[in-house]
Amino acid sequence: MIYQHRELAEGKWNILSFAEQMANVGSEVERTISWRAKGRPDFSGRAFERALELLDLTRADEKNRKRLRELSRVREALADCFAFDNEYQSSPESWQKYFRCFLVAARINRQEPVRVIKGVAISKEGD
Secondary structure (H helix, E strand, O other), X not given: OOOOOHHHHOOHHHHXXXXXXXXXXXXXXXXXXHHHHOOOHHHHHHHHHHHHHHHXXXXXXXXHXXXXXXXXXXXXXXXXXXXXXXXXXXXXXXXXXXXXXXXXXXXXXXXXXXXXXXXXXXOOOOO
């Protein structure tokens, strides 16, 4: 398999906490949503592929073994929403909300400030 995140695939991904891994997956999902809204399906598709790649690396990480069922369902539902017929009827907003929790948890674990503006977690000033 050819990885877009080669360094992460070589083991650096496993150093990150579960919350950090999922927050990074969420960043790619955010890009998927953003590019789709801007009418750029090519960029959106590439961001979605990166999201799936990071999710697969998360699933392969031994420390996440007990979460394999949840991670597999997340992957299935993401693919349904962004690549198939959305039979589960999820929305971009529901995915933003799901992954935002991991961003907040990752920031708290790293003791970094988290600002919330209009219900949206912002990691740093000006993000």
